[in-house]
Amino acid sequence: MRVTVVRSGGVAGMVLTAEVDDADLDTPAAAELTGLVDACEFVDGAPSAVADGFGYELSVARDDGSVARARFGQGAAPPGAGALAAWVLDGPHARRRMGR
Amino acid sequence: MSSGTLTVVNRCRCTIAPPSLLLAVAEQGDAETRDAALRTLLTSVALRSRRSSFGPTLRRFGLSPADLDFLPAQAPDTGPENTVYDVAGGEEQALPGRLVRGTTDPPTGDAAVDEAFDGAAATADFYREEFDRDSVDDRGLDLVSSVHFGQRYDNAFWTGDQMVYGDGGGGVFVPGGLTRAIDVIAHELTHGVTQFSAELEYRGQSGALNESFSDVFGILVKHRAEGIDAASANWLIGEDILEPSLGGALRNMIAPGTAYAGDDQPADMDAYVDLPADDDPRNDNGGVHINSGIPNRAFAEAARALGGDAWETLGPVWYEVLTGGELSRFADFEDCAALTVAVAGERYGGGSVEQDAVRGGWEAVKVRLRPDPR
Numbered sequence: 001m002r003v004t005v006v007r008s009g010g011v012a013g014m015v016l017t018a019e020v021d022d023a024d025l026d027t028p029a030a031a032e033l034t035g036l037v038d039a040c041e042f043v044d045g046a047p048s049a050v051a052d053g054f055g056y057e058l059s060v061a062r063d064d065g066s067v068a069r070a071r072f073g074q075g076a077a078p079p080g081a082g083a084l085a086a087w088v089l090d091g092p093h094a095r096r097r098m099g100r
Numbered sequence: 101m102s103s104g105t106l107t108v109v110n111r112c113r114c115t116i117a118p119p120s121l122l123l124a125v126a127e128q129g130d131a132e133t134r135d136a137a138l139r140t141l142l143t144s145v146a147l148r149s150r151r152s153s154f155g156p157t158l159r160r161f162g163l164s165p166a167d168l169d170f171l172p173a174q175a176p177d178t179g180p181e182n183t184v185y186d187v188a189g190g191e192e193q194a195l196p197g198r199l200v201r202g203t204t205d206p207p208t209g210d211a212a213v214d215e216a217f218d219g220a221a222a223t224a225d226f227y228r229e230e231f232d233r234d235s236v237d238d239r240g241l242d243l244v245s246s247v248h249f250g251q252r253y254d255n256a257f258w259t260g261d262q263m264v265y266g267d268g269g270g271g272v273f274v275p276g277g278l279t280r281a282i283d284v285i286a287h288e289l290t291h292g293v294t295q296f297s298a299e300l301e302y303r304g305q306s307g308a309l310n311e312s313f314s315d316v317f318g319i320l321v322k323h324r325a326e327g328i329d330a331a332s333a334n335w336l337i338g339e340d341i342l343e344p345s346l347g348g349a350l351r352n353m354i355a356p357g358t359a360y361a362g363d364d365q366p367a368d369m370d371a372y373v374d375l376p377a378d379d380d381p382r383n384d385n386g387g388v389h390i391n392s393g394i395p396n397r398a399f400a401e402a403a404r405a406l407g408g409d410a411w412e413t414l415g416p417v418w419y420e421v422l423t424g425g426e427l428s429r430f431a432d433f434e435d436c437a438a439l440t441v442a443v444a445g446e447r448y449g450g451g452s453v454e455q456d457a458v459r460g461g462w463e464a465v466k467v468r469l470r471p472d473p474r
């Protein structure tokens with residue numbers, strides 16, 4: 001299972017992509033990630049209502065080939081999406097890359 | 101968040117009786133009451149810096165604006181309230197948080213609080229002193245800032261009625277970086293000014309103009325606060341607040357695309373990045389933070405050619421274009437270019453060095469100059 005978070009906008013206007021694959025994680029971290037993915041509703045939320053708000057795309061590619069995706073603006077994350085995005089973006093596990 | 105919930109400071113806006121009531125007293129009371137009411141009325145007028153608009157009322161009492169000169173030239177507390185809140189790691193639903201510094205309070209020692217306070221004050225002072233604008237909305241909107249938003253949050257933004265600052269430290273900004281840069285603070289507050297004036301749609305070229313006006317007034321607030329000359333300025337937005345591994349600044353107005361590794365701002369229309377304004381976050385609402393490099397550079401080239409204090413040379417031209425009512429909310433770069441050239445001509449004369457500089461700025465970025473749209 002590969003989880004990808006794209007965050008764009010903000011005052012910096014940068015696109016940040018963070019990606020994590022559960023195959024690369026130790027067992028506790030993989031379990032945490034699975035728990036967060038299971039708790040996340042993959043539906044789109046409203047785009048950011050403010051200039052310089054962040055925009056997000058969260059996608060999960062499962063090993064069976066299925067893909068789930070959610071796009072939403074800052075402050076409009078669907079249930080569970082904020083926690084999953086934060087875990088991937090801010091945690092120590094993801095590979096991060098700047099740019100479109 | 102309404103100012104009514106704050107500790108009431110004894111300020112003109114809260115304590116003056118309605119002008120209509122004072123007028124009635126001034127007209128009907130005995131001599132002593134009349135004098136008191138009139139004096140209060142005149143004081144309120146002076147404090148609100150609206151002498152000119154009060155001409156008809158003054159004339160009813162046989163007075164002229166010059167008769168107000170007995171009042172202190174610089175009345176205290178003429179600006180809006182300036183308050184800072186600590187949202188203590190909370191997010192949108194927790195705003196604004198706990199009040200930690202009011203208008204007349206001394207510094208708190210929390211750098212984020214004090215920098216947000218000072219940045220809001222400097223920006224409001226800039227707009228009032230340079231353009232006679234009464235706060236963000238030109239109607240005295242109180243300045244509200246919330247700091248310590250979220251966890252290591254790498255953003256600062258204007259919500260539509262207040263400022264919000266994360267702490268940074270999330271991999272993009274250095275910790276504390278988002279309140280440290282006065283141009284970033286002024287950039288965000290200028291989104292508020294645009295909201296209450298041209299209302300530029302935040303997509304495509306009108307969105308890039310929205311971004312660019314924020315950078316232009318952001319840098320002008322910084323230039324004015326630090327006495328920077330347009331000829332020698334480095335034109336960097338958000339200098340030294342990014343993680344050093346990323347780069348030195350958020351944007352470079354004179355050399356777009358060179359601020360940080362991966363900066364993809366175009367320097368002219370030949371390199372315009374045509375992105376759809378869709379829900380894909382990679383497309384940045386049609387490149388609002390990308391193509392803003394083009395009008396940014398047009399301004400910077402023009403201001404650099406003129407040299408001196410850009411907030412006094414071209415600041416008023418860009419301000420008139422943003423707030424004068426002629427720039428459509430769907431304006432594109434050519435609309436904006438034509439208006440800046442026209443306004444520069446009105447202000448400085450057709451063929452003036454200022455108008456030539458503005459024209460040269462747009463030519464440098466290869467935006468086609470149409471004849472005066474009016």
Ligand SMILES: [Zn+2]
Nearest residue numbers: 011052311314
């Ligand atoms: Zn902006």
